[in-house]
Amino acid sequence: MSKILWINPIGTDAFDKVIKDGLMQIKQDGTEVEVVSLKKGPKHLEYRYYEALVIPELLQIIRQAEKDGYDGAVIGCFYDLGLHDAREIVENMVVTAPAEACGHIAATMGYKFSVVVTEDLCIPQMADNFTSYGLKDKVASFKSLKMGVHDLHKDERLTIQKIKEKAKEAVENDLAEVVILGCTIQFGFYKEIQDFIKVPVIDAIIAPFKYTEFLVELKNRFGWTHSKKYGFQSPPISEMIEWGLD
Helix, strand or coil, X not given: CEEEEEEECCCCCCCHHHHHHHHHHHCCCCEEEEEEECCXXXXXXXXXXXXXXXXXXXXXXXXXXXXXXCCEEEECCCCCCCHHHHHHHCCXXXXXXXXXXXXXXXXXXCCCEEEEECCHXXXXXXXXXXXXXXXXXXXXXXXXXXXXXXXXXXXXXXXXXXXXXXXXXXXXXXXXCEEEECCHHHCCCHHHHHHHHCCCEECCCHHHHHHHHHHHHHHHXXXXXXXXXXXXXXXXXXXXXXXXXX
């Protein structure tokens, strides 16, 4: 039995139910799932400023989740905001995020992958993230839908058609062998696009969730988890208590 928390780091619960329903269909039999969002804040995270606003509450949720006995948490945004910060403040809980999970999975399935993003402004930060994950040379291209997050499910047929066009360009022009849907709100589209383009299409909700289940198993069975030696070393508890941070 394991407990995994999916966090939508936005100030709306509009996506909580549909994401939980989807996770309940793909989880392992022994996995308990909960989905939460923030009490307040921006309704999307397309700007770095919005990300900065939500990170404090996001980290508080993750800190509390470990105290509440969760084995893993997923930061449900493809920007992977606060990922390394979160790994500093947990001792035994696994923390993952979509871009890192999707990128590592895609890198095992083909020589290069392309990422279908919502808008052009997403590309610089996502490119930086893949570089920091050691995956810069695996990225064939980024393809922009030029759509906002909240437009993706207004006309799903139009969205699917646009993704198909961008995926086809990525495979035929950029030599991508795998396509990643670079936003968690592109959920529900991967199968039709995969059937159309005939290469693996990685869903940004399924991939990090299953990756978390895998990492939780590695932790529970073999003791393999985030190293606390250097990069993810935790702040001193005494300081956190003294400063009212714990």
